[in-house]
Amino acid sequence: MRRTFSAKELEKATDNYHESRIIRKDEDATFYKGVLPMLDDDKIVVAVKKYETNKTYAVIEAAVASQTNHINVVRFLGGCVVEEEKESALVFEYIPNGTLFEHIHKEEALGSFEGSSSSPTALLSLELRLKIASETAGALAYLHSLTPPIIHLRLSTKHILLDYHNTAKLSAIGQSQADPNSSQYMDPHYRRDRLAEKSDVYSFGVVLAELLTSQKPASPNNRGEEPPLATCLLSSMKEDRLNQILDGEIIVNEATSKTAKKVVDLAKRCLRSKREERPSMEQVAVELEGLRKFMAEHERGQPSFSIRPNSN
The missing domain is CATH 1.10.510.10 (Transferase(Phosphotransferase) domain 1)
Structure with missing residues (x-):
């Protein structure tokens, strides 16, 4: 895991996963546009992938994605996997121009x-x-x-x-x-x-x-x-x-x-x-x-x- 985010950090970044922040939906997760604060008081726009049910998928994807570093691969920034809850989320760089x-x-x-x-x-x-x-x-x-x-x-x-x-x-x-x-x-x-x-x-x-x-x-x-x-x-x-x-x-x-x-x-x-x-x-x-x-x-x-x- 590149960085561990708290559940509250990602909720705040996505306005509590508001519907208006949805970028797209996959079979097992929904992507939200989020804004995270930086150390220099700047902000960074990110894509937060929220898994709806299967936390195992998030753990596996994070383990694999954290091994990559290439200009043509979406950059993995970190995530939040809460043990006591089913929901989990991963954070990626935001790519603005669609698929x-x-x-x-x-x-x-x-x-x-x-x-x-x-x-x-x-x-x-x-x-x-x-x-x-x-x-x-x-x-x-x-x-x-x-x-x-x-x-x-x-x-x-x-x-x-x-x-x-x-x-x-x-x-x-x-x-x-x-x-x-x-x-x-x-x-x-x-x-x-x-x-x-x-x-x-x-x-x-x-x-x-x-x-x-x-x-x-x-x-x-x-x-x-x-x-x-x-x-x-x-x-x-x-x-x-x-x-x-x-x-x-x-x-x-x-x-x-x-x-x-x-x-x-x-x-x-x-x-x-x-x-x-x-x-x-x-x-x-x-x-x-x-x-x-x-x-x-x-x-x-x-x-x-x-x-x-x-x-x-």
């Missing part, structure tokens, strides 16, 4: 986009999507490099947050140890073994597919088949009809078209059925950084955001 999911799909959640330089109507360019993907890959590669490695296993665009500068901040570190991912991003071939980190690679492949198509992944069926978005992307590539599935609003010239096809090829390798044939997250991060530099050379002078045409 990547909200930006891709233009779904404004409560508390999102506050003070942001972007808006729910702004379209993320391919160049900016590459930047976010590259930063997220770097964060995952960092987690995998730790001893022992931290396997995320809950990767999704809802767990990639964006700050004022649209810098990616990976969240939900440590949640999988208490509650493994069963979402549409989960590797159907996941096993808790020496190749477990390759399941993060698979999930990242789904994120790449979502970034390229601006489509939502659908839940896998009960036979454990690949999420339909991943399957659709791979079949479109095989049948040479990528243009039918890629988001035409981010493919605006020859440079973006060529780059998108290279990213599709990377996604394909991340989504391979045999885990041992997938690249490592370090390899993915290096490749994405190279593509990002390629885009920067060809897209100078163009804004990272473009505005969707008004349908009215």
Whole structure:
């Protein structure tokens, strides 16, 4: 635990967990915007994650999150676990610009986009999507490099947050140890073994597919088949009809078209059925950084955001 907060400190910081302070809700917890005093009479804005029932989840998440220190991982500040009560809370840095999911799909959640330089109507360019993907890959590669490695296993665009500068901040570190991912991003071939980190690679492949198509992944069926978005992307590539599935609003010239096809090829390798044939997250991060530099050379002078045409 980085710092132990008292229950009263966090109640005061969140105005007694007032409804107006809610940022978002997860399956087992609610995030509140809070303000904590600093030693120099300054104040810091934080996100307080209040677990409603299972205190064990908070203990596990705190133990894992306290091991991390990376610019693209949401910073864990501490928490409050009260032995005699079921409720507990963890404190993280406040990331003001919403989730990547909200930006891709233009779904404004409560508390999102506050003070942001972007808006729910702004379209993320391919160049900016590459930047976010590259930063997220770097964060995952960092987690995998730790001893022992931290396997995320809950990767999704809802767990990639964006700050004022649209810098990616990976969240939900440590949640999988208490509650493994069963979402549409989960590797159907996941096993808790020496190749477990390759399941993060698979999930990242789904994120790449979502970034390229601006489509939502659908839940896998009960036979454990690949999420339909991943399957659709791979079949479109095989049948040479990528243009039918890629988001035409981010493919605006020859440079973006060529780059998108290279990213599709990377996604394909991340989504391979045999885990041992997938690249490592370090390899993915290096490749994405190279593509990002390629885009920067060809897209100078163009804004990272473009505005969707008004349908009215």
